[in-house]
Amino acid sequence: EVQLVESGGGLVQPGGSLRLSCAASGFTFSPFRMHWVRQAPGRGLVWVSLISGDGKTTNYADSVKGRFTISRDNAKNTVFLQMNSLGAEDTAVYYCARDQNGLGYWGQGTLVTVSS
Amino acid sequence: QSALTQPRSVSESPGQSVAISCTGTSSDVGAYDYVSWYQQHPGKAPKVMIYDVTKRPSGVPDRFSGSKSGNTASLTISGLQAEDEADYYCCSWAGNSLAFGGGTKLTVL
Numbered sequence: 128e129v130q131l132v133e134s135g136g137g138l139v140q141p142g143g144s145l146r147l148s149c150a151a152s153g154f155t156f157s158p159f160r161m162h163w164v165r166q167a168p169g170r171g172l173v174w175v176s177l178i179s180g181d182g183k184t185t186n187y188a189d190s191v192k193g194r195f196t197i198s199r200d201n202a203k204n205t206v207f208l209q210m211n212s213l214g215a216e217d218t219a220v221y222y223c224a225r226d227q228n229g230l231g232y233w234g235q236g237t238l239v240t241v242s243s
Numbered sequence: 244q245s246a247l248t249q250p251r252s253v254s255e256s257p258g259q260s261v262a263i264s265c266t267g268t269s270s271d272v273g274a275y276d277y278v279s280w281y282q283q284h285p286g287k288a289p290k291v292m293i294y295d296v297t298k299r300p301s302g303v304p305d306r307f308s309g310s311k312s313g314n315t316a317s318l319t320i321s322g323l324q325a326e327d328e329a330d331y332y333c334c335s336w337a338g339n340s341l342a343f344g345g346g347t348k349l350t351v352l
Contacts, residue, residue: 162341164289164341164343171246171330171332171343171344171345171346172281172283172289172332172334172343172346173246173343174334174340174341174342174343177339177340177341184339186339186340188340222288222289228291228294228295228298228300229279229280229281229291229293229294229295229300229334230279230281230289230291230334231291231294231300233288233289233290234288235288236288
């Protein structure tokens, strides 16, 4: 069974940093492009970042470029999102998703709250 | 990176059909046959209902169908059921990125 489990969310002060993880299981991880998508409270889905299967290609939404870094460890079946210089506008549930047949599998999400 | 445009809400009676539009540009919806649609119930993760414009994942009822013309994609749900009441999001490949629509709240009256 394909599973994606996010972790690392929590309460952080403005200007702070967090590192999110997404642990994958139930499938061969390395071939798949992975995405992070976020959803602010009561708002819609917003794409954040992607990483290719080999980790060589990444891209970011303009709103996070220069502050967030996506990476992956194919030996540990995990994708990461390092988030720096966090602001209130980054408060959201962060989902990781596998890119096949659309975003065919999603994790349950991890909540990031940026507040003093 | 612009969001795709969806109606904020639609409503229809059980058993009827409803179409949700998703308008993008020649750089996203119009450029690629990689439009997908997601259903999200409150407090739940999104679920893919349509991918590659018209394809249905296994387990998704054939009441759900997708289409595209030019820069506009559509999701049609026929034979509406109470459990179809949810938020629906379109999404398009936009050349090494994704663009989501703002979401449409479907109410089954």
